[in-house]
Amino acid sequence: MPRDGSGEREPFDFIIVGAGTAGCLLANRLSGNPARRVLLLEAGPRDTYPWIHIPVGYLYCIGNPRTDWLYQTEAEPGLNGRRLRYPRGKTLGGCSSINGMIYMRGQARDYDGWAAETGEDAWSWANCLPDFKAHEDHYRLDDGADPPTGDNSRFSDLHGHGGEWRIEKQRLKWDILESFAEAAVQAGVPRSADFNTGDNEGVGYFEVNQRSGWRWSTSKAFLRPIRERTNLNVWTQAQVERLLFVSGEDGRPRCNGLRLLRDGEAIEVMARREVILCAGAIGSPQILQLSGVGPAPLLTANGIDVVHELPGVGENLQDHLQIRAVFKIDGARTLNTLAGNVVGKARIGLEYLLRRSGPMSMAPSQLGAFTRSDPGLSHPNLEYHVQPLSLEAFGEPLHAFPAFTASVCNLNPTSRGSVRIRSNQAGDAPAIAPNYLSTEEDRKVAADSLRQVRAIVGQPALARYRPVEWKPGAAFQSDEELTRLAGDIASTIFHPVGTTRMGRADDALAVVDPHLRVRGVAGLRVVDAGVMPAITSGNTNSPTLMIAEKTAGWIARGE
Template sequence: MNAQAREFDYVIVGAGTAGCLLANRLSADPANRVLLIEAGGRDRYHWIHIPVGYLYCIDNPRTDWRFRTEPDPGLNGRSLIYPRGKTLGGCSSINGMLYLRGQARDYDGWAELTGDDAWRWENCLPDFMRHEDHHRLDPGGDADAAHRDFHGHGGEWRIEKQRLKWQVLDDFASAAVEAGIPRTRDFNRGDNEGVDYFEVNQRSGWRWNTSKAFLRDVEKRDNLTLWHSTQVLGLEFATGEGDEPRCRGVKAERSGEEVVATARREVILSAGAIGSPQLLQLSGVGPADLLAEHGIPLVHELPGVGENLQDHLQIRSVYKVTGANTLNTMANSLWGKARIGLEYALTRSGPMSMAPSQLCIFTRSSEDYRHPNIEYHVQPLSLDAFGQPLHDFPAITASVCNLNPTSRGTVRIKSRDPRQAPAIAPNYLSTPEDRQVAADSLRVTRRIAAQPAFARYAPEEVKPGVEYQSDEDLARLAGDIGTTIFHPVGTAKMGREDDPMAVVDSRLRVRGVRGLRVVDASVMPTITSGNTNSPTLMIAEKAAAWLRETS
């Protein structure tokens, strides 16, 4: 490859959720030469595309970075797997496919924290809608007027109904209504309170990842170059105006050779809430003490790089049921598995089309909250832990997470080697507020399961167990049974100029460094009140518009 081929206008690190959209939008202008770099390979693994295949993609070196958390005191010393996508499409290739935006108050809060009204809900909504292709707006769809006000059609990001129904989940939903939780038709209008089935990022029973949505149809553009299976080793800097460093490109290993790709305009980090702070730290941008510890020359001190880690911790309650059809009973026989496979082959429906969770509930853990502060992912199955066999008795799992945790964690490099995973310390349940929400949310689960609509199944609480009743017992049990729901954010947060922990400004430019932005979930100052994939796409849509304005 000659030197000219290594010079671009924009270099994007990470072909995941944000990176694929950015590559699409920036290369739409033929005057822009864009390089997109991905450490993983192409998304050709068949289990990426079959919805239930997330079971075979998570913790698989072919598709997952296979991170692990540090032993966590809040989890009573346990360490968790911490999946992050390592393939085209990134986490959208291995995640739960659930389409949630969060709540309007999330984005209004970002506007207050950054001093920039561009982040207010009403100014984010058009960025959500710009790439949407919502099923209710299809010809013959059942959209009401509000759907047309809040959703888009004809964009790249397909949103569909799930292609299955479970009576036991229908009855759990009815029990939630009896417990005082309203039904809803749409979790994405700014107030997501209610109960309904999740909508999913699928197309006709196949996973719809960002590689298919934003990259596949434009990859052959003459001005777009894709380097997959390419490990970025670090950022390259030059002295800028007033001795302020300028990011001039990246150093990467490609086909066993070290290469430098330079950016005439900007380098954009879209490596995610773990990868982006790791790369900044490795390149000399971050907390001075941490960099000195590893002998990394300081390019620019930003103490917030790798701090402010937030995640949703799900607490899994398991209820054994009688007289119900659940996946435990269907999938624990060869005949049942054959029927499941045949249904998917013929109709692209049934359990193989399942997202990891089917029924959704947003509600309050107590009357102290004016807004929904917990979210349920309810499934017609149960197991001891992810990757373990299904139980041999019929059961459902009602997982609940605190939407707005006050606990904060860190991502910090362990060495100068870019191939060594950083230390990931979420610090779950490290505040009294989070421990109280954990205890209260388990009580909400019990209240729903005790309603008349669910009584026909004679539900028996297997986990955590009815013998645990006090706040202290339930918080401790939450630490025993809680697992990540894979939503890390915040490790390169945006903020005002007077916020010493802000890594990027409100337009996502790295503070004190020219020519460098971060565009992924790491820039969220606070976690959204729901799943984080589609908010990350919104952030990328907004950033793409700003980049086009300055090109």
């Protein structure tokens, strides 16, 4: 790992706040020039906790203070007053060290929409594709791999090889998932061999960020290979308290450093060129607000002097809400029963030890599907995460009966929430209010999606397992009933975005410009999922990595 260098007080060229998905890539790219001194800050510890690296270990990382910020949402009216656990990674690698490892770009229309909204064509799908490929190392392009055929004949045009970000196929299959895929086809969902072409419609197995059965995090991918670089300093257990500003030559405030707490010591570190916030859609708006950049009424209410008013900081929170329908079954192997006793757990452990395969190698969700809640839609607006297991929530015990879970989420929610500080203390968690199911459109999609789950499960391919709907319960049929029940069983799928969104100069709520520079403030950028103006139609980790790749190029060119 790059050196600590914590005793140094000479200014750095770049200070990166947050060693998560975006921060690790930026540290790699910016320190590639030996003339630049780069400091990467992480509030959590190094990624030495063993469960980070075993794929099923997400069960032991979520809700664990060693690896998770332990956030909770506010009581959500759309979820019938429930509060949700809101995991965010707090270790090297950030969320890539505790997430579901699914490699998913979204849909081409997502990025074309960003380009239209920001006026910057660099965000179009055609211009984002090279940034996805730049760090990609796809197993299908390995020497000796089966050559792509049929619809995948242009695979190398769409995917990269030899980069840092490893993508592999999953190392197990389940009969119940094979049957669910066939049932989806019988219900009109086509097969998909590649969810990452720009059109992800179809059913198939997710590809995952793993290497030989181990989790592949951004810390492993982008920091470990450059451990000998002397111009990169990585400080862990370093929590930023606030940014520092001076008056710039043009009259604007200029961010020239920050104050942090490390090992009980308050330290100020300075940046000659830029401070780059990569603390995520929760952490970055919190740091901005604590530093006097944000909505003036919120800042003054918390005793913070306004450095620069930006009313959009912390607003526009978007997330994917998954409705977790559970079906009891007969005659099929599921993780519930396989791991239900000591002998079963021992067999699972031995298989992983010997072959790096089996349930310990699996991502939280193995089978995916993208389809429409309404056949009149021009694009898939639903994503399924199908699992050969059931439990009340991730981090809680498996149920004692055989079952599978068909989680379905609205890819394009219209509900908008917020992230707002509660005090002027960095150690106090912000108020996170996603505002789920707050629009009529989102409530309609929730009810329609549950009906679609039932239609798939009712197909002949699953009949031999005699599925019985355990949650939400087949007795509930009306839109009102299904929406209320969705509120009872739905949970976040851990994809918060949008709280520091990019936009045009005339967009009053845009926090950063299309090159991710904070509006009205010099020397400061935000590079993480918070800059997305609209959430991508799929899992958000790899789009965040693409954002960092693109921005690294801009920074290198002084743009």
